[in-house]
Amino acid sequence: xxxxxxxxxxxxxxxxxxxxxxxxxxxxxxxxxxxxxxxxxxxxxxxxxxxxxxxxxxxxxxxxxxxxxxxxxxxxxxxxxxxxxxxxxxxxxxxxxxxxxxxxxxxxxxxxxxxxxxxxxxxxxxxxxxxxxxxxxxxxxxxxxxxxxxxxxxxxxxxxxxxxxxxxxxxxxxxxxxxxxxxxxxxxxxxxxxxxxxxxxxxxxxxxxxxxxxxxxxxxxxxxxxxxxxxxxxxxxxxxxxxxxxxxxxxxxxxxxxxxxxxxxxxxxxxxxxxxxxxxxxxxxxxxxxxxxxxxxxxxxxxxxxxxxxxxxxxxxxxxxxxxxxxxxxxxxxxxxxxxxxxxxxxxxxxxxxxxxxxxxxxxxxxxxxxxxxxxxxxxxxxxxxxxxxxxxxxxxxxxxxxxxxxxxxxxxxxxxxxxxxxxxxxxxxxxxxxxxxxxxxxxxxxxxxxxxxxxxxxxxxxxxxxxxxxx
Numbered sequence: 428x429x430x431x432x433x434x435x436x437x438x439x440x441x442x443x444x445x446x447x448x449x450x451x452x453x454x455x456x457x458x459x460x461x462x463x464x465x466x467x468x469x470x471x472x473x474x475x476x477x478x479x480x481x482x483x484x485x486x487x488x489x490x491x492x493x494x495x496x497x498x499x500x501x502x503x504x505x506x507x508x509x510x511x512x513x514x515x516x517x518x519x520x521x522x523x524x525x526x527x528x529x530x531x532x533x534x535x536x537x538x539x540x541x542x543x544x545x546x547x548x549x550x551x552x553x554x555x556x557x558x559x560x561x562x563x564x565x566x567x568x569x570x571x572x573x574x575x576x577x578x579x580x581x582x583x584x585x586x587x588x589x590x591x592x593x594x595x596x597x598x599x600x601x602x603x604x605x606x607x608x609x610x611x612x613x614x615x616x617x618x619x620x621x622x623x624x625x626x627x628x629x630x631x632x633x634x635x636x637x638x639x640x641x642x643x644x645x646x647x648x649x650x651x652x653x654x655x656x657x658x659x660x661x662x663x664x665x666x667x668x669x670x671x672x673x674x675x676x677x678x679x680x681x682x683x684x685x686x687x688x689x690x691x692x693x694x695x696x697x698x699x700x701x702x703x704x705x706x707x708x709x710x711x712x713x714x715x716x717x718x719x720x721x722x723x724x725x726x727x728x729x730x731x732x733x734x735x736x737x738x739x740x741x742x743x744x745x746x747x748x749x750x751x752x753x754x755x756x757x758x759x760x761x762x763x764x765x766x767x768x769x770x771x772x773x774x775x776x777x778x779x780x781x782x783x784x785x786x787x788x789x790x791x792x793x794x795x796x797x798x799x800x801x802x803x804x805x806x807x808x809x810x811x812x813x814x815x816x817x818x819x820x821x822x823x824x825x826x827x828x829x830x831x832x833x834x835x836x837x838x839x840x841x842x843x844x845x846x847x848x849x850x851x852x853x854x855x856x857x858x859x860x861x862x863x864x865x866x867x868x869x870x871x872x873x874x875x876x877x878x879x880x881x882x883x884x885x886x887x888x889x890x891x892x893x894x895x896x897x898x899x
Contacts, residue, residue, distance in 0.1 A: 435589065436589070441593060441596040444580065447576055447655055448599075450652070451573060452601060452605050452607065454565075454648070459845070464712040464713065466486065467479060468712075471858045473633055475549065475637070477550060478555050480857055487845045488842045488843075489559050490559065491566065493563040495835040498838070501570050501575070503831075505523055528572050528658065531572025532568075533568075535569055535572060536652045539644060539647065540645050577831075578830050581814055583665055587808055591745040594803075595745055610731055613722075613724045685832065687813065687817060692886050696879045696886065697837070699878040702875045703844070704799075704872060706847040707771055709868075710771075710848050711729065713852065714775060718775035721781070728788075729785075732790075733795060736796030737799050740799075741801070753808060753812070756805055758883045760799075760801035761802075762798075762880055763801075767798070769873040770869065772866040774791060806833075847875070
């Protein structure tokens with residue numbers, strides 16, 4: 428088989444990446460979106476507080492720091508792994524990447540369930556220690572699964588056209604997974620919380636239990652496992668010794684990635700953007716309750732149009748990428764989201780009815796979805812360009828190294844975004860009577876995303892779009 432034919436990926440492999448991205452979102456965003464609210468909900472609503480709002484950040488920040496430390500280690504481990512079979516690799520899952528995905532997804536399934544069963548049914552330091560320990564274990568298994576998964580993408584799609592095509596598969600999977608992790612749980616939590624349903628049927632005061640969250644966690648953990656395992660047994664690895672030489676000095680390679688000036692700009696751009704954008708995403712349950720007068724189900728109303736606009740934007744991104752340089756598409760996407768984030772505060776304080784504010788929230792997140800859909804697609808070819816540039820300079824391909832640093836940046840931004848959100852609520856209020864801290868996350872997030880947007884203007888054009896000469 429010719430090298431070019433080897434490198435092309437099939438439709439079933441693209442679909443496998445789509446499912447894997449859904450599994451990634453289910454096993455990460457469910458924690459990030461609902462974990463803070465579960466352990467430290469809005470005060471004065473009758474919900475159980477397991478950890479104080481000022482301390483809940485410790486769970487997620489510690490887990491992400493631990494996760495970030497393991498990212499490059501797992502990346503170097505995967506890059507150095509040979510294609511031959513060893514004791515821990517089954518006959519059907521040979522390669523440098525798939526064995527990691529196989530075992531990592533199994534470990535994630537266990538931790539994805541255990542997190543939602545805090546040992547003490549009230550505010551306690553024990554819950555803080557328990558949640559932190561389980562979170563660290565979860566992100567370790569997530570790293571073992573996710574870093575090789577990301578490294579596998581540029582290995583099976585080496586041209587810009589193929590990367591945009593694979594990026595579209597990935598973007599659709601990430602969008603669907605994000606919607607499932609953010610929007611759907613709100614309704615499922617209500618439906619599966621039998622204590623709440625019984626109280627509502629009896630006409631008494633609302634009763635909130637952990638049962639709804641726990642049942643959703645079990646369902647999502649099993650679905651995530653199935654998504655990852657489908658990829659393990661359907662995607663064919665393209666290990667080619669003449670191209671993918673195992674690194675002999677892994678820490679030097681890691682330092683080379685950090686010293687790459689283009690990659691440093693990439694890290695700053697998306698690091699600050701995700702810190703601001705995700706801070707706003709983290710307060711959705713609080714905002715829906717204190718700002719819009721709803722509950723977990725209201726989050727579904729906000730996320731549904733976001734998913735639709737995100738999907739549509741992802742699908743048309745390859746069309747625009749063939750005509751516009753990636754740099755300016757990134758600038759456009761960042762500008763859309765950055766300008767929209769401060770409106771979270773504006774909508775929250777408007778003296779309108781609940782119905783009107785909910786409709787304005789729907790419009791707001793529809794706009795945000797357009798920018799996010801573009802970003803989901805563009806990150807795959809952007810990372811691919813940087814890997815190609817490094818290969819031309821060093822003679823080696825380091826997919827896992829660059830993807831591990833990228834993932835560490837995203838995870839650190841996720842952790843810091845929770846710190847921004849919880850810090851604002853801690854100092855300025857997170858109760859139904861004093862929701863200022865919730866509303867202020869919008870402007871704070873917009874300011875952070877603006878730093879990324881400004882830096883994006885300095886990003887170089889690595890592969891300019893060459894227009895065809897006009898026929899005379």
